[in-house]
Amino acid sequence: MIKVIRQLTSSLLLGLLTITLLSGCGGSGDDSSTVNPPTDNNSGDTPGDGDSGDGDSGDGDSGDGDSGDDGTYSGSGAITQGVATTTINNLFVAGSRVAAVGTITDSNQQSWVVPADTLFQDNTMPFASDLYNSYVSGHNYSNAAAAEAALDGTDIIEIDSDGEVITAYIFADNYFEMYVNGNAVGKDPVPFTEFNSNIIRFKVKQPFTVAMALVDWEETLGTGTENNQGSAYAAGDGGMVAVFKDSNGEIVGVTNNQWKAQTFYTAPIVEKSCLSESGTQRLSATCSTGAVSDIATVYGVHWSRPTNWMSASFDDSSWPSAVTYTNDTVGVDNKQAYTNFTAVFDDAQSDAQFIWSSNLVLDNEVLVRGIVGSDTGDDGGDTGSGDFQLTSKAVKSDNIVPLSATCDGANGGMSIPLQWSGAPSGVQSYALSMHHFPNPNDADDFSKAHSYWTVYDIPAATDNLATGETSIGVFGINSVNNQQQYAAPCSAAPGDHDYTITVYALSSAVDSLGLTGSTTDLVTLRDAIAPHTLGTATLSLTRSRYNPNNDQHVPQSVATTCATKSAAFEAYSDYVSVSCSGNTMSVTTQTLLPYRSQLEGDKANVGIRSWIGRVPIPEQLTWTMPITPTYLPSPQSNINIHHAVGVSVEGIPILHYAKESAPDEIAQLGQDYSSRDTVLLGEIDQCGGHAGNGEDYHYHMAPICLMDSHDPSQPLAYMFDGLPLYFGTGGGVKTTDGTDYGAGRYEDLNYLPADVKDGSNPLDECNAYDLHGDGSEYVYYSTSDAPYSIGCFRAQADQEGSVPAGPHWVQERDLSWSGNDVSLTDYDTMSFGGKTWQFIEVTPGESNNRIEAGKKALIMYRQLASGDSGYDPNANCYAFRYRLDSTDTAGTNDTYSEHCR
CATH class of the missing domain: 3.90.280.10 (PEBP-like)
Structure with missing residues (x-):
């Protein structure tokens, strides 16, 4: 949810074809398709006090804290290893994937049910009614009203005889069980896939406590893995969103970060040393989320549920707050079980958010709790709210x-x-x-x-x-x-x-x-x-603050192992995953869309003053680089302007700042590229990026808008020679009346090393910094002026080999519809025709001859899903609407087209 760039932007991820690393539980189950990363033509031809966590977990019984043979885990959970024994072959035979159940034993001989001990076969908990369920004829409802009209009242669970009927709308990846004030009110009728969504109705007085058990199902039991992305042992992902309405149809509660969430089963874990605990946080952010090669060695971590976790009186105050995730991260905007009901889930005033525990990919059994509704009081008047x-x-x-x-x-x-x-x-x-x-x-x-x-x-x-x-x-x-x-x-x-x-x-x-x-x-x-x-x-x-006026943030060496190099990406594990083989590190981006706040100054596309007509389309791409760099003796002209030079830690490629004038042009050191500088020409947005000719979002400067929350002691990016790029300086206004890159937040920030600032050890022509002054190791620093990121590779790089060829439209779309001389002034989502669309607002300049003066235009686009006329399950297809007058809300004069790649 979080519709404005929190922002991978709503309705773009949409499952990322059939290969998204986080499509998890489930994509189609058939993940044979592959997507090559796009390249960018990049030419001018195409339009002071130490604090630590503290506190008791308060989570009830836990495992015995098996430390494992290697002694690298000392947390409160119980460790298991390998594949579980299957005890139930399939809970739901009709499903597109096998929903099996098994048991696995830890080193203390305690048995654990995996993926979770559910009530799916227990008749004491009713099945939830359907919003969208492809397994029941006629239950693929097109909207919530149609689903509600099909209910006859026998579905309502009475908790308080003098209460009112509350309607809950739920979409869960994959399975849920819901309790209200400790009463079982409904469970998911489809434990795994295909995706479904549900209604649960109950009669209760407000406020009330909702407790839910959430399960991200697994196919190889005991390992947290499933058959995805061409691997039999890929980690899946979870996510749940819910909206609660009162008898008047008013929203009285939504899922958000005010809820509590705790994990009780985390897997797959390859190295136990990546696990940690801080207070009640059960952390796995540094653990690999990539596909597993040796399934027999995989670990799982288990904790027992507190016996009364679902009751209203249970004290969850020590539990961590739920973490919210965007639609794009969860991957729901191509699933009709969600998109048919965006009017409920994406309400403009009470936007519900997908929640989970701290690791969307590795945490497989999660309990969540929240207080919903207001206290109506004895006089029937509204006297309070449980959702402040x-x-x-x-x-x-x-x-x-x-x-x-x-x-x-x-x-x-x-x-x-x-x-x-x-x-x-x-x-x-x-x-x-x-x-x-x-x-x-x-x-x-x-x-x-x-x-x-x-x-x-x-x-x-x-x-x-x-x-x-x-x-x-x-x-x-x-x-x-x-x-x-x-x-x-x-x-x-x-x-x-x-x-x-x-x-x-x-x-x-x-x-x-x-x-x-x-x-x-x-x-x-x-x-x-x-x-x-x-x-x-x-x-x-x-x-965590690093003072720019001392060198505590300056690295002491260049990372030369997989573990130390991949550490730079750990804070962005929802957006990228890292794997290593030999001397090669592979970085897979989940979305190719930037990680931004919801501030106007962080909106992608906004600020572009010379637009080439492209929009950012999400893809999953993999970039490669050497783990141990091989340094060059001196700066050399060795960057191919056509290709990316590196990838940011949030998974966005970075290109040279200049537009190429000829195929495979090599950037020459010392040459003045100001007439072809994408920054000075206004071709990039306020955070330094734009969509190129592959409709791929990429940077032409360092990703300065990461600096609002980025740790300056960690790299902003890695270049394809294996060297890190750190933030030195960046941002600001570069031309008269030009875009303010970074929206005024970073141009005074200077994290360059002290000896660079005083001129005794300046950056070289590559923007490389000699760490020890002897030429033995180099790192890059960003600069406010060209080359912004790097000017050349300071170590050997297989630039072209790091960037495979990308997809293209089978039939090219219209790039000239808006005419020339335009600026991009907004980027958001909108509802049209019962669907959620991305849009970019286009504002004309004085010489524009397509958009009426005083008007603004829109380009609207969305990925086609099953049920759309142009949908092709074997391609990545999008619908586009070109609207020359944004006030034409009915779209009467829109130009419409569909394109696949």
Whole structure:
């Protein structure tokens, strides 16, 4: 969900043909198709305090913590290895994949049911009704209203006789069981595939507690793998989204990061050393998500479910918050079980989000819990809400404090934008705080907290604050300089620091607290509002800061092993996977779409002022590079402008900044390419990328918009010679009235090494930095000016061999429909004809002769799915609509075409 570039952008991933690494549970089951990565013509011919986690898991019984033969795991789970024994051959014979069940024994002789111990065959839990179920004739409903009309009322589960009927809409990859206040209300009638979606209705008083068991099914039992991507042992992925409506049809709850989620079975694990635990977090982010070669050696990690995990009284406060995932990451926008019901799941005001635990791919059995609905009170009036939420468009799914909000941000850092919803009734005002505990053991003693942002007397009509907002409410004092202002976090040393932003819904009116801003610190504020607090919403963030003014972020050596090299990609494991063979590292991108926040300044395509007519189409691509580089004795002219030079850590290729003037042109050192500079010509968007002639998104500078949450001690990218590219400088306005690359956030940021800054060890013509001053090792640094990323390879590179040829349209589409002299001014999703479309807004310049002056045009596109007239299961097909007047919402004059590749 998260429709604006959180953003791989809704409706683009769509399963990524039949080869998406994360199509998991399931794609079609037939993964023989392959996709070659696109190349880019790139020519001018085509239009200070250390914090650590703390806390008891509070998760009930756990395994015995088998450390394994290699002694590399010491967590709370139980370790199993190899393939389980099948006990049930197939729960659902009609399914497109075998939904088997088995058991496997750990080293302590405890037996575990895999993939999970479900109630699929237990009649005490009813099957959910259908929204979309291809296995039941006539149950492929085209919309929610049709599905609801087919129900006769016998499906309603009564929990409270004086309650109201709540309707839940669920899409789960793959299987779910739902409880409300501890009562079993419905289970998935299809345990594996084909994909289905469901309705569950129950009569209950609000608010109520929803608890769900979620299972990502597996085909090779005990290993978390399935037959996908040409491998019998590929890791699948999960994901669940739900919407809850009351008897009036109003949405009273959706899945989001306010829910809790905990994993109880993680696999496949190749190396146990990749597992870790931090407080209640069961972490596997550094574990490989690639296909397994030796299935007998694969590990699984298991934890026992708490016995009363589904009850309303169960204490889930120590569980981690659910992690949200985009439609693209889960891969649902080509599945009618989802797309037929986007009006429910993608509601403009209450957009539900896909949730799971922290690893969408490796966590196979996940329990989630959430409180839904409002307390109607004795008088029938609405007196509260169980869905008070706080979000920020500036915060990505990694929940890292954006750099712009730290002391290293522009102007010393500004507060992030906030939005809240679902506040309790009776709110007369709001207050806000942001704090951090240097010592986690002091978490309940706010006198020991560092306070950065304190505001009260925020009017009750307020539901958002803009970036750097200072005119709403009364500022209290921070603990950094005791001033009435936002104080940007500025930790003295690297290491994760946790920050909490809280919005308090108050029953006290503005000006009634009796506070004076100049003497109101965090403790004073909390004491004053305690009797008036109706509810709170929090946003939990983290940040590890590296001071640009010292060299703590500068690498000491170049990674020359698979483990150390692949570490740069670990923070982006939802977008890329890494595998190694011999001296070759392969990086597979899941979507070819960038990882961005929801801020306007991070929207892809926006800012392009010289458009070649292309749009970003998602693909799965694999790039290769040497693990151990072979250095060249000096800079050489060795970059082929036509091909990519490297790949970013989020899986986006990077090309040379110049447009080629001839096939296979080699970029010459010392040559002035300013007349062909894609940056100066305005051909790339505000984050440095665009869609090339393969409709592939790629960069022509370093991926500067990653820097809002990227660790500067880690590479931004790896080049095809095996050398890393780090952020040095970047962004800014390069031409008069030109695009502001990075939206003003990064041009003052300088992470270049000190000896580069002082000129004693400058970057060479390749933008390479001599790490030790003796020519033994080099790394690259980005620069604000050309060559932006690299000017040449400083080590041997098989550039063309790293970039296979890409797909093309069988029949080329219209690239000249909008005419010349246009700018791209928006990129988002829209609903049209009952379908979700991507769109790019096109604004004409003075000399444009196609778009009427004062009007804006749209190019709309979506991947065709089963049931569409032009759908071809053996090709990647898209529908395009060219709309010269965006106000023509009926599409009366649209030009429509379909294209396959």
